[in-house]
Amino acid sequence: ICAGCKTPIGPGRFLSCMDSVWHPDCFRCDACDKPISDYEFSMHEDHPYHKNCYRELYHPKCDVCKDFIPTNNNGLIEYRAHPFWMQKYCPSHEDDETPRCCSCERLEPKDVKYITLDDGRKLCLECLNSAIMDNDECQPLYIDIQEFYEGLNMKVEQQIPLLLVERQALNEAMEGEKVGHHHLPETRGLCLSEEQIVRTILKRPVIGPGNTIIEMMTRPHRLVRRCEVTAILILFGLPRLLTGSILAHEMMHAWLRLKGFRALSPEVEEGICQVLAHMWLESEITSGSSATTITHTASTSASTSSSSVSSKKGPKSDFEKKLGEFCKNQIETDTSAAYGDGFRVGNKAVTKYGLRATLDHIKLTGSFPY
Numbered sequence: 001i002c003a004g005c006k007t008p009i010g011p012g013r014f015l016s017c018m019d020s021v022w023h024p025d026c027f028r029c030d031a032c033d034k035p036i037s038d039y040e041f042s043m044h045e046d047h048p049y050h051k052n053c054y055r056e057l058y059h060p061k062c063d064v065c066k067d068f069i070p071t072n073n074n075g076l077i078e079y080r081a082h083p084f085w086m087q088k089y090c091p092s093h094e095d096d097e098t099p100r101c102c103s104c105e106r107l108e109p110k111d112v113k114y115i116t117l118d119d120g121r122k123l124c125l126e127c128l129n130s131a132i133m134d135n136d137e138c139q140p141l142y143i144d145i146q147e148f149y150e151g152l153n154m155k156v157e158q159q160i161p162l163l164l165v166e167r168q169a170l171n172e173a174m175e176g177e178k179v180g181h182h183h184l185p186e187t188r189g190l191c192l193s194e195e196q197i198v199r200t201i202l203k204r205p206v207i208g209p210g211n212t213i214i215e216m217m218t219r220p221h222r223l224v225r226r227c228e229v230t231a232i233l234i235l236f237g238l239p240r241l242l243t244g245s246i247l248a249h250e251m252m253h254a255w256l257r258l259k260g261f262r263a264l265s266p267e268v269e270e271g272i273c274q275v276l277a278h279m280w281l282e283s284e285i286t287s288g289s290s291a292t293t294i295t296h297t298a299s300t301s302a303s304t305s306s307s308s309v310s311s312k313k314g315p316k317s318d319f320e321k322k323l324g325e326f327c328k329n330q331i332e333t334d335t336s337a338a339y340g341d342g343f344r345v346g347n348k349a350v351t352k353y354g355l356r357a358t359l360d361h362i363k364l365t366g367s368f369p370y
């Protein structure tokens with residue numbers, strides 16, 4: 001009896017495998033449904049497969065080069081995966097100069113061409129979609145952040161200019177500051193106290209062949225010192241949510257300086273700034289979800305205008321929402337003492353005592369309440 005069609009085998013050729021006998025035509029691959037005549041075949045959960053069909057189905061493929069991930073010296077399939085995005089790739093791409101997006105950190109797949117910014121940074125097309133590229137584009141976001149601070153009862157009364165700048169302008173401004181600040185190896189924002197001349201980006205850069213920037217229009221901007229803070233600078237070319245979180249961070253530096261907080265340790269100052277960045281991201285992510293919109297509408301049913309509140313703010317696409325989660329995750333899992341540990345201690349304090357009490361405590365003691 002053939003194990004495939006359950007009829008007698010009769011005379012002629014037959015196969016004997018998997019503890020049964022089969023008509024040659026009845027022993028078929030579970031993937032392509034064609035008879036398996038090869039001497040070697042693959043088994044998976046009691047189903048036979050052509051070796052190639054099996055490989056196609058079950059051997060992991062690299063999300064970058066799209067090939068099968070090779071086996072290592074021990075004959076094992078070894079791959080790397082981004083801890084947040086779970087992008088799977090051959091270990092070799094970590095040092096074969098495969099471009100990595102400067103915002104979301106994903107590697108460039110071979111069928112996609114990332115944008116190259118003028119300072120060599122690479123930007124994936126999904127991050128480019130919401131990227132803030134010139135000074136004017138940045139201003140609505142600045143208003144969002146100002147409103148966010150106002151909502152926390154932490155309005156910054158002074159009109160502090162916000163300038164979107166290139167990497168070089170940011171580096172120069174950093175050197176131009178008298179008081180040394182603590183910075184990440186890759187600084188993306190700056191809160192200035194000195195009078196300086198800073199070149200801002202006047203117009204959205206023109207992206208040409210090869211997805212590189214062919215035209216960059218900048219203009220010098222003279223900063224005047226009217227208060228403790230002369231300007232906030234933000235690196236251009238980052239997606240809206242990332243730009244906003246950097247801005248929320250720098251805005252907190254400004255707030256601390258203007259409110260007379262002095263000589264805080266890096267852990268306390270950067271930590272509380274990261275707490276604010278994190279809070280802003282959180283508020284953006286939730287304001288973009290329809291569930292919150294519904295709750296909001298319901299709770300304000302007595303009032304007349306409850307719609308269009310979240311029309312402008314919040315992530316517009318699934319990717320943007322995911323990117324917001326990614327930015328939050330970056331803050332939470334930062335391994336540095338100032339930014340990472342500072343955030344975690346600060347966040348715990350704010351969760352326990354509230355933002356106001358935590359800030360009062362910092363002002364009095366220079367440290368987070370435990």
Ligand SMILES: [Zn+2]
Nearest residue numbers: 002005023026
């Ligand atoms: Zn049969």
Ligand SMILES: [Zn+2]
Nearest residue numbers: 029032050053
């Ligand atoms: Zn097959």
Ligand SMILES: [Zn+2]
Nearest residue numbers: 062064065090
């Ligand atoms: Zn690969």
Ligand SMILES: [Zn+2]
Nearest residue numbers: 101104124127
């Ligand atoms: Zn990206």
Ligand SMILES: [Zn+2]
Nearest residue numbers: 249253270273
């Ligand atoms: Zn900072």
